[in-house]
Amino acid sequence: MATRRPRPSRAGISCAAKLLIRSSHGQHHHSLFTTRPRVSTHGLLHPSHRRPFTTNLSKPIQIYRSPSTDPYLNLSIEHHLLQHTPPSSIILFLYTNRPSVVIGRNQNPWVEVNLSRLRQKPLPLTTPHHHPSSAPSPNEQQPTSLVRRRSGGGTVFHDTGNINWTVIVPPPIFTRTLHAEMITRSLIRLGIPTARVNERHDIVITPSSDQKDYKVSGSAYKLTRTRSLHHGTCLLSSPNLGQISGLLRSPAEAFIKARGVESVRSPIRNVGIDTERFIQGVVEEFKSMYPTDDDEEIVVVDEEIARQEGSIVKGMAELMSPDWIYGQTPQFTFSTHPTEDDPRPRPPLPEGIPREFSAHFTIRHGEIQTFSITGLRYTDDIDAASQDLALSQALVGQRIHHITDWRETLQSASSTPITDAQAVGGWLNTMFGLS
Amino acid sequence: MASIARCLRAARPSGLAALVKQPVPRLCSARTFSVSASNAIRKYTKEHEWIDLAADLKTGVVGISEYAAKALGDVVFVELPEEGKSVKAGDAIGAVESVKSAADINAPISCKITAVNTLLEEKPGTINQVPEDDSHGGGWIAKVQVEEQGVKDLEKLMDAEAYEEFTAAEGEH
Numbered sequence: 001m002a003t004r005r006p007r008p009s010r011a012g013i014s015c016a017a018k019l020l021i022r023s024s025h026g027q028h029h030h031s032l033f034t035t036r037p038r039v040s041t042h043g044l045l046h047p048s049h050r051r052p053f054t055t056n057l058s059k060p061i062q063i064y065r066s067p068s069t070d071p072y073l074n075l076s077i078e079h080h081l082l083q084h085t086p087p088s089s090i091i092l093f094l095y096t097n098r099p100s101v102v103i104g105r106n107q108n109p110w111v112e113v114n115l116s117r118l119r120q121k122p123l124p125l126t127t128p129h130h131h132p133s134s135a136p137s138p139n140e141q142q143p144t145s146l147v148r149r150r151s152g153g154g155t156v157f158h159d160t161g162n163i164n165w166t167v168i169v170p171p172p173i174f175t176r177t178l179h180a181e182m183i184t185r186s187l188i189r190l191g192i193p194t195a196r197v198n199e200r201h202d203i204v205i206t207p208s209s210d211q212k213d214y215k216v217s218g219s220a221y222k223l224t225r226t227r228s229l230h231h232g233t234c235l236l237s238s239p240n241l242g243q244i245s246g247l248l249r250s251p252a253e254a255f256i257k258a259r260g261v262e263s264v265r266s267p268i269r270n271v272g273i274d275t276e277r278f279i280q281g282v283v284e285e286f287k288s289m290y291p292t293d294d295d296e297e298i299v300v301v302d303e304e305i306a307r308q309e310g311s312i313v314k315g316m317a318e319l320m321s322p323d324w325i326y327g328q329t330p331q332f333t334f335s336t337h338p339t340e341d342d343p344r345p346r347p348p349l350p351e352g353i354p355r356e357f358s359a360h361f362t363i364r365h366g367e368i369q370t371f372s373i374t375g376l377r378y379t380d381d382i383d384a385a386s387q388d389l390a391l392s393q394a395l396v397g398q399r400i401h402h403i404t405d406w407r408e409t410l411q412s413a414s415s416t417p418i419t420d421a422q423a424v425g426g427w428l429n430t431m432f433g434l435s
Numbered sequence: 436m437a438s439i440a441r442c443l444r445a446a447r448p449s450g451l452a453a454l455v456k457q458p459v460p461r462l463c464s465a466r467t468f469s470v471s472a473s474n475a476i477r478k479y480t481k482e483h484e485w486i487d488l489a490a491d492l493k494t495g496v497v498g499i500s501e502y503a504a505k506a507l508g509d510v511v512f513v514e515l516p517e518e519g520k521s522v523k524a525g526d527a528i529g530a531v532e533s534v535k536s537a538a539d540i541n542a543p544i545s546c547k548i549t550a551v552n553t554l555l556e557e558k559p560g561t562i563n564q565v566p567e568d569d570s571h572g573g574g575w576i577a578k579v580q581v582e583e584q585g586v587k588d589l590e591k592l593m594d595a596e597a598y599e600e601f602t603a604a605e606g607e608h
Contacts, residue, residue, distance in 0.1 A: 105530075105537045106512040153535035176534065201535065221536035225482055225525060259556060260512045261532060330512060331556065 060088060061292045063283060066095035066301045069160055071102065071147045076315030077306055078166050078231065079150060084311065087226045091168040092286045094279055097158040099123040099240065100145040101247060104153040104220060106260040108329045109146060110252045112155040115433020117247055118144045123159065123240050144247070148325045151231060153220035154263030155248055161238030163275055165282060166231040174228035176201050180219055182289060183234065186281040187216075190273050200264070203234070205271060214269035235270045236278055244268065252334070252431040257342035260330030326401035327366035334431070335360045352423035359428075363400050371395040377419040387416055405434060478543065478589055479598035486543040486579075487569050492586050495579045496569040497543060499531070502602045504566035504574070508534040513555040513562065516540075516577045521547045524588040529576060531562060544588035546579035 062085065066074050074095040081091050099122075101113050109115065122143050158164065167179040180197045187195035187203070194206040195216070203217035222229040235241070248263070273281075283298065306312050318324050333339075336359045337346055349357065356375030361368055371392045378387050394413035403409045407425030411418055418424075429435040476488045483503035488495040504510070514537075516528040527539040528548065552575050555561055566574040579585075593601055 104532075104535075106514065106532050150537065151535070152532040152537035176536070219535060221538075223536055223538040224527065225539060225541050 059292075059297070060086075061090050061287075061290045061297070063092045063286065063298045064094070064301055065279070065298055066093070066303070066306075068301075068303045068306075069096055069098040071097040071100040071145050071158065072316045072319045073303070073306065073312070074164070075147065075149055075319060076312045077301055078229075079315045080309065080312050081166075082168055082222065082224065082227055082229050085168065085227075088170055089168075090170075090173070090290050091166070092283070093166040093168070094282070095164050095166075096160045096162065096275065097164065098142065098145065099157075099159040100147050101155060101157055102147045102149050103155045104261050104263075105148065105150055105222075105328075106152065106330055107148070107155060107263070108256065108258040108260060108332055109148070109326060110329075110432060111250055111256050111258050111332070112248060112263055113146065113433075114247055114250050115146070116251075116430065116435050118146060119433065123243060146325055147319065148328060149220065151220035151222040151229065152261065153218070154261065156218050156233050157238075157240070157244045157247065158233065159238050159240050161240070161270065162233050162235050163278055164231060164233055166229060167286070168227055168229045171223070171226070171228050174223070174230070176219070176221065176230070179230045180217070180232065182285050183217060183232065183282060186278070186285045187234075187271060187273075189285070190277060190281045192271050192273070195271075202266065203232070204266075205269065207269070212267070215266040216269055216271045234278065235268060236273050236275055237270050241268060241270065250433075252433075254344065254347050255336060255431065256332050256334050258330060258332035260332075322401045323366065327399070329363070329366060331362065331364040331369075333360070333362045350423075350427055352420075353427060354420055357420070357424060359424075361395075366399050366401050368396050368398050368400060376424065378414070379417040379419055387414060390415065391418075400432070403432070403434070405429060406432070476589070477595060478592035479595070479601075480541070480543045480592055481601065482541055483602075484541060484543045485567060486589075486592070488581060488586075488589065493581060494549075495544075495546065495581050495585075496575050497528075497540075497546075497577045497579055498569065498573075498575040499540060499562065499566055500598070500602075501566050504563050507531060507536075507538070507563070510559045510562040513559045513576070515551040515553070515555065516548045518548055518551055521545075524585075524591075531559075540576060542579075543592060544581065544585040546581050546585045548577050549580050550578040552576055 064077075064081065066077055068074060074097060077095075078093055081093055085091050101118060103109055103112050120143065165179075165183060167182070177197055180201055180203055184195045184197055184203055187205075192205055194208075195203055198204050198213065201219045202215045204213040204215050206213050217232050217234040219230060219232040221231075238244075245265075248265075307316075321327075333342065335342055335346075336349060336357070338344060339360065354375050354377055357373075358375055359371075359373045361371040361373075363369065373392050373395075374385070374388045376384065376388055376391070378384055391410065391414045395409070398409070405425065406428035407421050410425050410428075411421045426435070475490055477485060478488070479485050479500060483500045484497060485500050486495050486497050499507075510531050510533045512532040514530040514532070516522075520528070522528055522542040523545045524542055526542045528542050529540045529551075530537050531540060532538070552573075554572065555574070555576070561572075561574045564574065565572075569575040
């Protein structure tokens with residue numbers, strides 16, 4: 001594999017350095033990024049190519065690691081690095097997240113995720129491989145986080161048995177496979193000889209026991225005018241593999257036709273490598289692709305300072321807002337029955353829902369654009385059809401992710417009490433993960 | 436769009452082009468074209484967007500180039516610009532997703548978005564079929580209103596011939 005050497009930039013003062021200068025006030029521990037001593041890299045890295053003209057302040061190659069397992073924080077640190085590192089620099093960033101389902105930029109959470117299960121059932125955490133200085137995770141009992149990332153692609157599951165790696169490069173260096181192959185070479189050197197990049201840019205392994213490919217790492221990309229970001233997962237030792245398939249199977253999928261991106265299911269497996277060994281292996285491989293004369297350069301992000309950095313605060317607020325997670329969903333249509341656009345046969349509706357009942361609605365940017373409900377029964381049953389129409393009209397304009405209980409929403413949109421509000425509303429709650 | 440057009444091959448940083456042993460036959464000549472008020476003008480950016488500016492220099496249409504569309508692979512979603520928004524040259528105005536990549540679309544010149552091509556929401560593949568078609572049913576992205584700064588920005592862009600040479604030279608690396 002060819003080594004592509006970046007052009008070292010004298011002009012680009014690294015993001016880390018800037019922040020260090022700005023926030024440290026001479027106190028090293030107050031900076032956003034602190035240089036980690038050679039603990040994990042000692043003896044592994046060989047600075048074989050020395051470039052005497054590279055100064056400490058203009059680092060063309062930067063390696064970061066986050067001690068936090070907060071997915072919103074880690075993705076916001078990553079976005080900060082994408083936006084604020086010098087255009088010619090090459091960045092490696094490594095982090096693990098607490099249990100999270102991470103959907104792609106243009107995906108539909110109601111199609112991709114079993115939201116009821118996600119909200120109800122906290123998953124066990126593995127022992128996080130924290131940097132010694134970090135506090136124990138206060139999130140032990142939190143339910144799995146739902147995250148919409150900024151890159152494309154499909155839905156993946158993270159936990160602390162999974163590691164995320166990010167490489168940010170100038171556009172001319174970028175290819176979709178370059179850094180997936182970097183990870184593959186690391187895995188091979190760490191004793192996984194069958195690791196390879198498949199046609200979907202996933203990394204798969206083929207255990208000799210059954211000669212079948214198992215995905216261990218998925219990729220996604222975010223490309224801006226000046227920077228190209230490739231990030232991926234790698235399942236090392238997740239204790240939750242058995243849960244993932246159920247978590248990523250939505251009861252509403254059969255009723256929704258969505259624009260945007262649908263995930264492709266693949267059988268998955270852990271590679272069974274310790275997090276620290278994996279990090280060492282990847283750093284070593286990264287450094288052999290992009291040699292530097294600095295062997296003390298794994299920088300551990302200071303979580304406290306990161307949480308105060310303006311662009312990270314802003315990034316986190318956006319990633320955590322329902323308007324981003326749900327409101328950024330591409331247009332979709334929910335239909336209880338087959339339609340011309342979506343002729344798939346539908347699963348039977350549960351008992352208690354009237355036989356004549358049907359619902360068909362379109363959501364754009366989280367907002368109900370059209371709503372048509374028919375076949376409901378009302379306690380005052382003089383003209384059910386016009387009641388259905390009035391109810392439908394009252395729902396147009398509501399934001400789907402602001403609805404917390406469809407039973408209440410249906411009832412309060414109707415001027416007449418609805419006989420079936422519990423049954424129909426309860427079923428819609430199940431569909432939208434509110435039960 | 437900067438990176439996506441290069442994603443199908445191993446490219447080098449453009450700054451290193453001079454070190455390439457094989458000769459680079461043609462060089463980018465970005466400034467050989469002057470703005471003419473008599474005809475509609477088409478110009479391209481290095482990041483592979485195009486703009487058609489009407490003869491009156493007041494309105495235009497923006498899209499991504501055929502070269503970029505080919506390199507993107509199957510476009511599965513287009514995040515359209517926000518109508519009414521004023522942007523500067525180089526600002527991200529939307530994005531296209533293909534093969535797991537969310538790639539920014541950038542404003543070729545300073546302009547105000549007046550309309551977006553909603554057809555692309557329904558049929559994102561139109562970008563692959565007719566990316567440089569600015570008519571109804573075409574793969575154009577947005578219609579824009581242009582003022583003095585926008586016309587000035589145009590000078591930095593390439594005409595069709597220069598763009599072709601630019602992409603040919605890129606492809607050889």
